[in-house]
Amino acid sequence: MIQAGNETLLYKDPAASIEDRIRDLLQRMTFQEKVRQLDQYFGASFMSAAHPHMHTVMADDAEIRWDKIKETIGTEGIGCIHDLYGTVEVNNAIQRYSIEQTRLGIPILFSEEALHGLLRPGCTVYPHAITMASTWNPELVGQVGKGIAAETRSLGIHETFGPVLDLAREPRWGRVEETYGEDTHLASRMAVAMIRGLQGDNLASSSSIIAEPKHFAVHGIPEAGLNHSPASIGMNDMRSYHLPVFEAAFVEAGAINAMCSYNSIDGVPCAADYSLLTEVLRDEWHMPGFVRSDLGAISRLEHAHFTASSGKEAIRQALQAGTDMQYYDYPHDVYQGAIIELIESGELDIEVVDTAVSRVLNVKFMLGLFETPYVDPHLSREVIRHNRHRQTALQVAREGICLLQNKGQLLPLGQTTPVIAVIGPSADHARLGDYTPYIQGFVPTTIRQGIEKLVSPKTKVLYAKGTGILADELEPIPLECLTDGGGNPGLLAEYFNNPNLEGEPVLTRHDASIDFNWVITKPGENVHTSGFSVRWTGKLIPRQTLDGYIGTVSQDSMRLWLDGQLIIDGWGQGKSARKSVPVTFEAGKAYDVRVEYCKDTNGVEIMLGWSHTAEGIQQAVAIASQADVAIVALGDNEKTCGEGVDRDSLDLPGNQLQLLKAIYDTGTPVVLVLQNGRPVTLDWESKHIPAIIEAWYPGELGGQAIAEVLFGDYNPAGRLPISFPRTIGQIPVYYNRRRGGSKHYAGGDNRPLYAFGHGLSYTTFQYDNLLIHADRMIRPGDDVSVTVDITNCGQRDGDEVIQLYIADVFSSVARPEKELKHFKRIHLKAGEKKTVSFTITPKDLSTLGKDLRWTVEPGTFQALVGPSSDRIALQADFIVV
Secondary structure, three states: OEEEOOEEEHHHOOOOOHHHHHHHHHHHOOHHHHHHHOOEEEHHHHEOOOOOOOOOOOOOOOOEOHHHHHHHOOOOOOOEEEOOOOOHHHHHHHHHHHHHHOOOOOOOEEEEOOOOOOOOOOOOOOOOHHHHHHOOOHHHHHHHHHHHHHHHHHOOOOEEOOOEOOOOOOOOOHHHHHOOOOOHHHHHHHHHHHHHHHHOOOOOOOOOOEEOOEOEOOOOOOHHHOOOOOEOOOHHHHHHHHHHHHHHHHHHOOOOOEEEOOOEEOOEEHHHOHHHHHHHHHHHOOOOOOEEOOOOOOHHHHHOOOOOOOHHHHHHHHHHHOOOEOOOOOOHHHHHHHHHHHHHHOOOOHHHHHHHHHHHHHHHHHOOOOOOOOOOOOHHHHHOOOHHHHHHHHHHHHHHOEEEEEHHHOOOOOOOOOEEEEEOOOOOOOOOOOOOOOOOOOOOOOHHHHHHHHOOOOOEEEEEOOOOOOOOOOEEOOHHHEEOOOOOEOEEEEEEOOOOOOOOOOEEEEEOOOEEOOOOOOOOOOOOOOOOEEEEEEEEOOOOOEEEEEEEEOOOEEEEEEOOEEEEEEOOOOOOOOEEEEEEEOOOOOEEEEEEEEOOOOOOOEEEEEEOOOOOHHHHHHHHHHOOEEEEEEEOOOOOOOOOOOOOOOOOOOOHHHHHHHHHOOOOOEEEEEEOOOOOOOHHHHHHOOEEEEOOOOOOOHHHHHHHHHOOOOOOOOOOOOOEOOOHHHOOOOOOOEOOOOOEEOOEEOOOOEOOOOOEOOOOEEEEEEEEOOOOEEOOOOOEEEEEEEEEOOOOOEEEEEEEEEEEOOOOOOOEOOEEEEEEEEEEOOOOEEEEEEEEOHHHHOEEOOOOOEEOOOEEEEEEEEOEOOEOOEEEEEEEO
């Protein structure tokens, strides 16, 4: 026992059970101390040089604002800090205040984003989740989780908001890149591997963090593909396909926390859905931690779903349902005050609040923060960007690359090819996807760099950008060309908590540029999550004379004045703020700039940019004409894919197809390399371009991995975790739709262009001897052992991904023609044969019936084995009696 004066403090006794410690601590806490634990605070507000947004590095001389710490944390403590981009010393110092200066010494939970690497400058950038899924290698994905956890915990951060476990069955949705694809089984295996990697064997370890899977639930099929939109789905579909991924995460992998989703399901917003957040998460799956609101999900009950008439009612609904912690939903005084008022008025039972607080405290005890609140400041120097992490990132990139087609065996290329043209907007630009940290201390490898490193010294590598990802692509105006007019770099920014820039600003600062995404964060502690406005003023001083375009990019209201003239007006409903106008700038001349913005829609893609010196398609054609082969790198960037970036077309954005056609017309053989975050429609491309590679977002060493595949140093074996539609009109096109629908349109069929599980190799594999090692008739509770022989019949060593699907021939409810139940990635040398074994379990054969109960129904089942969902090599039947 720990003594405080004459009092025994059971909650500080590490020998006591966590349940007893929570009970002891809870009864000591005031109402105010309790509600503080249910709140998340904006970390940058505690620093003297709070950075303007998450892609900007905090200044090295940033200091802790102890006045702000004392004012905010005070003696009552707080629950969580997010968006604190400081050093480990900063985290330790703020934690020390909470331990030593608050009344009860409750430690702070530090949480950050880490979907494919900690969102902190200088950390390892792994390939994105969709690339991880394309490896079909859960063990490798687990290694990614371990690497992320080690780097994250070394900086004093205890939790990550992820992984994303939504099934991506709506490819127009911008967040496909963050997911593990369209299939329940594949996504669940990746989820379990990642979470076990993140959480390790001991949460109190210096290399483990807590996982917080999101978005609970069914966020990946929004109506019309638009983020936050309702999910139209029946309970059987939800229970059969979507929830099992989360169930695997919580029950099998032991995920501690959850983040609720923005959307509604059948009219009920997830943030206020008791059946999901309490009955399923807690009562069925026994999740031990807490549920955090996704950014603004609670306030959306009032402002978007309109199921709550006030902020206080929204807060009550969320807490009652099981959403325990807000995420910048309401100002702290409003949120905390509302909870206390609800308790005092009897509208909310104190037990609801105590339960929520106990969940937050449980997480802190599980992490060992009461015993070991600080981190060794030297640890991060040993851990971050460790060579082991970089090698894992490289191997994921290699294994995640999918060879979509290779007509005429154009690939692999010879490393002594005399002249190679490397063309396209992604040829010399690393595409890393959303939730990527600011690159500091290293340079990601581009395709061009990877190729130049691998080819013979005699090979000539030519390069042209050709076009941007977007036809009118703008780049943010850099800091060196902006000043506030008073000698300070950047623009003067004034933030207002109203849509009309009225009254006194609640935040005034200098912004290095106008290039933000306020879907995933907000500008500052005192700025509201939505409905705020900003005015930037200053001078633009170009370093060189240029003819080009200047413009604004936003889905919200935005307008631009240049030298006092309103040249872009995207203010108000019905007006577009994605505009550019031609300009001529003289080097060294100062131009007055004024930009106004209001977050009245999505808060994504807020940018003031310009375009100039862009290479043209004709230059690309000229170098392609001189080459023996043209490698054309196309796809997405953060303006065409990512959170809040949903599309009504899946064609290659901008003028990219025009560029590709122009290169094709030269007669030079073309290899198309895609780096993108969602499937694209490739009708013309698939008919005309002989070789197509899908690399997704391959991480910081992606350029090296792509080059290795192009030249055969690595034999590709990635498999698509999501189907590629032929046209956008086919959506939804995921492979395991339920039987019963027509299969033909007036102009074609509903088969995808590239099916789930598809991916080619530089060698060939043969499947033989599919055997079921059991009586042909089995009982409902029996396991079934299956073996199949795989032979590498080619001249190259390579990997094969063996996929086992199950078909229930007749069932009480309509089911898909086939469903993935097992897979295995194996390596075979040229000429080698291996026998691969699978065990089909009763769970693999179960049907969710009309009564929403899982049962193994009698009847005929088929075991289908092959290299993809549309190329089944062997089939064997068995009967359940």
